[in-house]
Amino acid sequence: MSDRAVRWDEALLPPAMALAIALVVGDVLILAFGQSPGHVFGILLEGTWGNAYGFGQTLYKATTLVCTGLAVAIPLRAGLFNIGAESQLAAGGFAAGVAGIVLPAGMPWPLAALVCLVAAAIGGGLVGAVPGALKAKFGASEVIVTIMLNFVVLAFLNWIVAAKLHVPDSLHTAEIAAGGIPRFADFTLAFRGSAANLTLLVALTLAAACWWFLFRTKGGYELRAVGLQPEAAENGGIPLGRTWFRAMLIGGALAGVGGINYVLGYKHYYEEGFGSGTGYMGIAVALVGRNHPAGIVLSALLFATLSQGGLAVNAIVPKQMMEVLQAVVILAVAVSAPEVKRVLRASAKTNA
């Protein structure tokens, strides 16, 4: 509840530092490829924040990343490492896709989309609940279970789509009959062609809800206590197992909802591998966002920019360079967070 005023310097300096390091490393890499950093970063910015289409694509990518980032952050606040956002996202997207196919075609879109959204949350939540339950009941390591589930769930979804649901000569299901979420391009022509859609508002609402949950509710109070100090939480009558289960369930549901961005907002069908890597990227988003919903929104934007920008500059520098850059951001944040804290505290000691 009454948190000590957030230390803004501690919260913002590490990412800023990481970004600065990544920029310089990026410069060096670009030079190594014989290109001009100014030119490449120019294209990158132009292709992401410089025009409405690129900006829309960045927002589109950020939408999914906000969901998977939250899906990692909530369990992490309870002390669990959810590596399963990848399959939770896919399961959510699949559930939404199937719901959209089953629903009657004439259904008004907000209602249909809501049904699909709930289906996505249930789909992802189920996948998240399994490691949660195993952790709560048997103390099984959620890291191992979520990693294994990624294989199992993705293989199962691939099989069911390929064997039962796919449109011939494709890896996707039939188009949904109802539940399509309008794109921004439907309201303003500027976004024409970009996949950005109203799911962005859903993701932002979820981020706000997560913040409220974590820092304002009893459930969040208990969840964070379990993550910070399980023994003390237990002593306070908070059941560890149930809290872990709940955290994984929420995490899975959040990732699952991320699936509607593609399925309802973009392609209107579930396709094998639609979010490949986005779940894992959620770990980076949560890490760089310091497990805070606001931080996650910002870091999702950052990674979305790098991802979309990577596509824009792909013609002159290899994709791998952007991947290196993302890795540099992650590493730099991981390293600079404690380092910045140390320096700040040390200088506070000598200056005060």
Add this chain to the structure above:
Amino acid sequence: MNEPAIALSGIAKSFGPVQAIRNASLTIANSEIHALMGENGAGKSTLMRVLAGMFTPDGGSAHVEGRDVTGWDTKAAIAAGVGMVHQHFMLVPTLTVAENVMLGREMTKGVSLDRAGAEDAVRALCERTGLAVDPARRVADLSVGEAQRVEILKVLFRGARILILDEPTAVLSPPEVQELWRVLRTLRANGGTVVLITHKLDEVIDISDTITVMRAGETVGRMATAGTTPSDIARAMVGREVSLAKRVASGVVVPPQATPRFEVRDLSVRGPTRARAVDHVSFTVQAGEIFGIAGVEGNGQTELIEALAGLRSCESGSILLDGRAIQSCVVSERIDLGLAHIPEDRHLRGLVLDYSIADNLIMGRQHQYAGAWSLDGARVAANAGAQVAKFDIRPADATLPARALSGGNQQKIVIARELGGERWPSVILASQPTRGVDVGAIEFIHARLRAARDAGAAVVLVSADLGEVIALSTRVAVMYGGTFVTIVNGDDATPLALGPWMTGAIKSGDAKAGTATAGAA
């Protein structure tokens, strides 16, 4: 060699807005045992950390053996032979004693670690200093007292000649304390200098040569131990007269009632190693009674209290609160039934250190503050404000994280939460309630426990401090090897009478066990 071993003068140190030390001066002669006394938060630990190179002082100067060492770092301090043993152990539980002692300066044989050599070296050091630990054992398997010996060994192994001990006796039983004194005296005889941070008056009288008292970040007095009385020191520490923990007439054994407030029948509990840690223990505590459990740590007290609190499952037996069986209730149900628990380790179980004081004050009672959509922040803050004032928690800012407070004030948060509610709890499980807490706070905590007792609560008190158990308890049980080997009336409880039971020198089966009014099954 006329130079004092340590000379600190005018040291100041602050953390952000908090001035931890303002003007501390300390002179310690060679080969003496020097007690640094003061309430928690008085700045003792901070001052010693400055000496040990962990903090850079904002002002003042530090000299060790005549050399100006102001602002040195830990590495330099260790090289100069200054070593500190902390209140909270910094050991790697999965490594052996020898490995922990070696950590940072491993002995090698070629490229591999020389395990046998390390163990021999540690064993030799043990013999020389009288610190008895088996170097081959894993630290995780050691008792707290043994772990502390490892900490001391670690420092001595690095060649410390000036040894700083931060509250070393907080975790020791009386025999262990005597053991430690013996070690310290040996060190002194060999030319070592010892600084003892403590707040226990009798200990100081017992062991030290000279005393320096700190209060509110300043050194306020220096005296030779010979010719000082405990009350002189106490007065210097708190700045006023205090009533020391003496046995207050409370030996009224409440007559057994049909339904006792709290009853434990035939309770068995398994410990972390799956061995039976509590073995068929039975006792009753009447309303208005403090039931003390004395004993050397590691004899099942921890497991017993955890089982009573619901943190550990019972193997067999029953627990009755006002006649109602609660052994299968979860923690929150027990809390709601009026069971309060002051855990032995406030850093582990008592507090969420990164939570604010206000948040910690509602732990376990959070559902009382929950509204439809959120916790009622205003009520949480109001509760915090009231408790901070009532229990004099300092600093009086409920938004500070618990981590930022001194040990005594942290314990006050726990006490305020467990005993500060509108209603008194029915049963209070108080485990080491004054461990690492200063004199003023001890007095306060004892008063709270007595008040709870007088209000009709049944109090189960576990403490490694025999004096505390004797001072407070209506009846005293001695726990040894997982059973109660004897239970005596408070008035009959003296260190002399209980000591042999605690060390297992007599067992309940012995002929002398006639004093036991109830015993192990």
Add this chain to the structure above:
Amino acid sequence: MRKLLAVLGALLLVHVALLLVRPAGAAVAPTAKRVRIGIVFDLGGRGDKSFNDGAYLGGERARKELGANVTFIEPGDGSDREPGLRLLAAEGNDLVIGVGFIFTDDLNKLAAEYPNTKFGGVDYAVGSDKDGKVIPPPANLAALKFREEEGSFLVGAIAALSGGSKKLGFIGGMDSPLIRKFEAGYTAGVKHVCPDCEVIAQYAGVTPVAFRNPSRGKELALAQYQGGVKVIFHASGSTGLGVFEAARTMDALAIGVDADQFREAPGHVLTSMVKGIDASVFDAIKRVQSGSFQGGVIGFGLAEDGVGYVYDANNKALISDAVRARVEALKREIIAGTIKVPSTT
């Protein structure tokens, strides 16, 4: 605090300084009126030694021989395919190619949005309506399709003629119409030269995983070899690596697919049925340059050098001159149309 801000400032300063560096030979805006081509690979495409690398080779060849300005894009995840195509289309490329059937939907969509840009889809999946009638691709979209059955026919003939057994093996990846084409051609080739020969055809599975399951491939192949089969033709992606491994351990023969797979098991690769992705991509680019580009299904078979089999120094010893002559004759007959190769089983 001040220290950290100083470090931050220094880093940014270095960055700004580096921004101004322009190495010699850095990309500059295209000037000449050369034909501009954009190619989007599939996920993890480059380096697959097959499909995507084939498209890359075709593009590079066009760059060298036709002076084309070729841009490649590798998508990061599944939702990057369409934006990749769109980016290239929006940049004003003359021809935008998507490599792999998975681009089918995206290509259809973009072809409609950018009617003045030409599109190409390697292995584009031609859809059909409810009555099974083929829906032709848009006019500005060339579906680069391969008549894999023709190449498969020839390797089937080689297998029957050189294998030394009446039992021939076929292992497919995911059971799908595309892979059935291989099986159909192969079986027809075998039967054409050896009517009483038998083809044992098996598939590794029904999901895309069946294309990357070498252990399943090995299991199936071992069983076939033990059942008397001497030669196995695989059309199963990396599942085929297991087939080659089985061929090595059983000292038998296997036939590669898509590219020359001699190196997977030297001495045990009878030949490979190669798909000329590079040729098809190069061909499409050439047509754009010469103004003869046409939408619709562009078939690449034996006649167009779109498919073929490998006969070189590596496998000369395994294929006798007589067999070689016979197969070349069959090839001419197919090109001439005297032999009709079925594309369904």
